[in-house]
Amino acid sequence: MINRKYYNLDYGMDHLKTSVQIIGWVSKRRNFGDLVFMDIRDRTGIMQVVFQDAQLPLAKDLKNEYLVNIWGQLVERQDPNPKLPTGMLEVIVSTCEVITKAKQTPMIVADKTDALEELRLKYRYLDLRRPIMQHNLMVRAKIVKAMRDYLDEQGFIDVETPLLTKSTPEGSREYLVPSRVHPGEFYALAQSPQIFKQMLMIAGFERYYQISRCFRDEDLRADRQLDFTQVDIEASFMDSDHLFSHMEAMLQDVFQQALNQELALPFKRMSFKKAMDNYGTDKPDLRFEMQLQDATEIFKAVDFELFKDIISEGGVVKALVVNQAQALTRRKVDELTALVKKHHARSLVVLKYVNGELTGSIRKFLSDIQAQQIIDQFKLVDNDAILLVGDQWEPACIGAGALRSHFGKQLFEFDADHFEFVWVVDMPMFEYVASEKRLVARHHPFTSPQSQYVDSLRSKPLEALANAYDLVCNGFEIAGGSQRIYDPELQKEVFELIGFSQADIEKRFGFFVEAFDYGTPPHGGIAFGLDRLAMVLTHAESLRDVIAFPKNAAARCPLTGAPSTITSAQLAELSLKVAAKDKET
Numbered sequence: 255m256i257n258r259k260y261y262n263l264d265y266g267m268d269h270l271k272t273s274v275q276i277i278g279w280v281s282k283r284r285n286f287g288d289l290v291f292m293d294i295r296d297r298t299g300i301m302q303v304v305f306q307d308a309q310l311p312l313a314k315d316l317k318n319e320y321l322v323n324i325w326g327q328l329v330e331r332q333d334p335n336p337k338l339p340t341g342m343l344e345v346i347v348s349t350c351e352v353i354t355k356a357k358q359t360p361m362i363v364a365d366k367t368d369a370l371e372e373l374r375l376k377y378r379y380l381d382l383r384r385p386i387m388q389h390n391l392m393v394r395a396k397i398v399k400a401m402r403d404y405l406d407e408q409g410f411i412d413v414e415t416p417l418l419t420k421s422t423p424e425g426s427r428e429y430l431v432p433s434r435v436h437p438g439e440f441y442a443l444a445q446s447p448q449i450f451k452q453m454l455m456i457a458g459f460e461r462y463y464q465i466s467r468c469f470r471d472e473d474l475r476a477d478r479q480l481d482f483t484q485v486d487i488e489a490s491f492m493d494s495d496h497l498f499s500h501m502e503a504m505l506q507d508v509f510q511q512a513l514n515q516e517l518a519l520p521f522k523r524m525s526f527k528k529a530m531d532n533y534g535t536d537k538p539d540l541r542f543e544m545q546l547q548d549a550t551e552i553f554k555a556v557d558f559e560l561f562k563d564i565i566s567e568g569g570v571v572k573a574l575v576v577n578q579a580q581a582l583t584r585r586k587v588d589e590l591t592a593l594v595k596k597h598h599a600r601s602l603v604v605l606k607y608v609n610g611e612l613t614g615s616i617r618k619f620l621s622d623i624q625a626q627q628i629i630d631q632f633k634l635v636d637n638d639a640i641l642l643v644g645d646q647w648e649p650a651c652i653g654a655g656a657l658r659s660h661f662g663k664q665l666f667e668f669d670a671d672h673f674e675f676v677w678v679v680d681m682p683m684f685e686y687v688a689s690e691k692r693l694v695a696r697h698h699p700f701t702s703p704q705s706q707y708v709d710s711l712r713s714k715p716l717e718a719l720a721n722a723y724d725l726v727c728n729g730f731e732i733a734g735g736s737q738r739i740y741d742p743e744l745q746k747e748v749f750e751l752i753g754f755s756q757a758d759i760e761k762r763f764g765f766f767v768e769a770f771d772y773g774t775p776p777h778g779g780i781a782f783g784l785d786r787l788a789m790v791l792t793h794a795e796s797l798r799d800v801i802a803f804p805k806n807a808a809a810r811c812p813l814t815g816a817p818s819t820i821t822s823a824q825l826a827e828l829s830l831k832v833a834a835k836d837k838e839t
């Protein structure tokens with residue numbers, strides 16, 4: 255067995271002229287006749303080794319990704335490479351042993367790769383050898399360590415909760431696991447430890463955390479995975495302000511330890527209403543301003559039927575001013591219209607301000623005075639465009655917000671160390687889901703309403719604001735949580751408002767409601783999406799780049815082939831029959 259003592263990066267100028275051992279994978283070779291240079295890669299980086307003289311033949315059979323054990327003398331490089339941490343050094347090889355050979359790899363093991371993601375996931379162990387992937391996972395580990403250390407120091411206790419559990423009402427579709435010993439009965443894979451962490455508060459632990467796997471059977475998008483990791487936190491006798499200051503201090507440690515960067519505290523706070531009104535999203539990217547404005551007042555008086563109808567139905571017209579909009583051609587406007595519609599907003603109308611004139615298809619509906627009002631209110635300057643989205647308040651905001659983030663990505667360049675955090679607070683308790691003809695909890699049904707809305711909860715549920723909050727960074731929601739209901743009567747009322755009958759409550763989580771009858775402390779918590787936090791902090795393009803073995807966009811694991819069919823014997827053992835495709839492996 256070969257014991258490693260040092261990594262490539264451990265070697266510095268103070269090791270010059272000493273005999274060193276380099277263990278790693280051959281990652282590049284350059285032949286110069288009587289000299290062969292090779293880059294040997296370990297998890298810390300690259301070390302250049304040189305084969306010369308009598309050692310030259312040792313290099314002959316070495317190929318990329320061979321794993322080698324080299325001894326040699328550390329010397330200063332003839333041609334230093336300041337871009338590499340070990341770029342001042344090289345090793346003159348004296349012995350070289352091949353530990354294991356490698357076949358020609360199906361993808362190049364280097365940061366710059368043209369391998370398709372499917373191939374990268376199939377040969378994930380090779381993909382993970384790429385320095386960028388090693389970096390991402392190491393930063394992720396540092397994030398976790400900093401969080402653990404902080405929480406541990408502050409008296410939060412790490413408790414594990416079951417993954418195989420009972421179906422809970424958190425809103426997402428669950429994975430079900432058939433019970434072999436209880437035919438016809440199923441466990442659900444935990445969507446989150448929510449119910450258990452609240453019961454740990456009832457059990458008196460007071461401060462809890464867990465790095466927890468969670469499972470949600472959702473359609474995959476770029477920033478979702480079926481199984482993902484939360485840093486889950488709950489505390490009793492800790493109001494939102496107190497919790498926020500803990501979370502901010504914890505993130506300060508994370509930034510210090512994972513990125514070596516100072517984080518300015520406290521974070522900004524913004525109401526859900528303001529976030530939607532000004533940024534068109536509950537996840538505002540505050541690295542740039544470009545705020546949405548309101549054009550409803552002006553269009554109330556304009557004879558343009560579409561907006562008039564929308565406004566008379568209680569809707570609004572949101573406006574986004576884009577400077578230097580010469581490139582906003584008809585085709586581009588069509589694309590933007592499609593974008594707005596994709597976000598379920600009804601319409602996009604564009605006016606341009608060129609050579610002191612307002613132009614566009616709806617100009618004819620505006621009197622000169624109204625045109626001037628628009629120019630004045632929105633402080634238009636030459637070559638501005640004003641993009642108008644009309645609909646009910648929420649879809650109009652979201653549609654205009656999609657335009658804002660589209661232009662944000664196009665018009666602004668962001669520094670890698672620029673992180674803008676904001677707490678989004680004062681979330682509504684409920685939203686009305688027309689397709690189900692019922693209210694649903696915006697966060698989850700254990701979230702408490704703000705005290706001033708308790709009395710009117712039944713009569714005006716859609717006006718009630720919750721004690722719920724999200725933490726947003728650069729346009730990504732990285733954590734969310736709430737103060738919980740701890741009064742059993744109020745909990746019952748909320749369940750009823752979202753359409754659960756007494757019998758439903760009893761059947762699905764009677765055990766949970768019952769627990770509240772035994773001296774429940776006021777409590778609340780939060781959960782960080784660890785994958786997303788790691789993605790934002792490493793600037794990875796997708797969650798898959800910060801997860802060692804993720805599923806692809808089709809919810810499959812190309813490496814293992816999961817999901818896969820099972821034998822009829824396995825099915826029989828579980829008392830199951832597959833209706834749709836009775837395939838067997």
Ligand code: ASP
Pocket residue numbers: 445446447448487734735736779780781
């Ligand atoms: N369990 C919640 C979630 O997964 C977080 C919380 O309320 O603490 O979103």
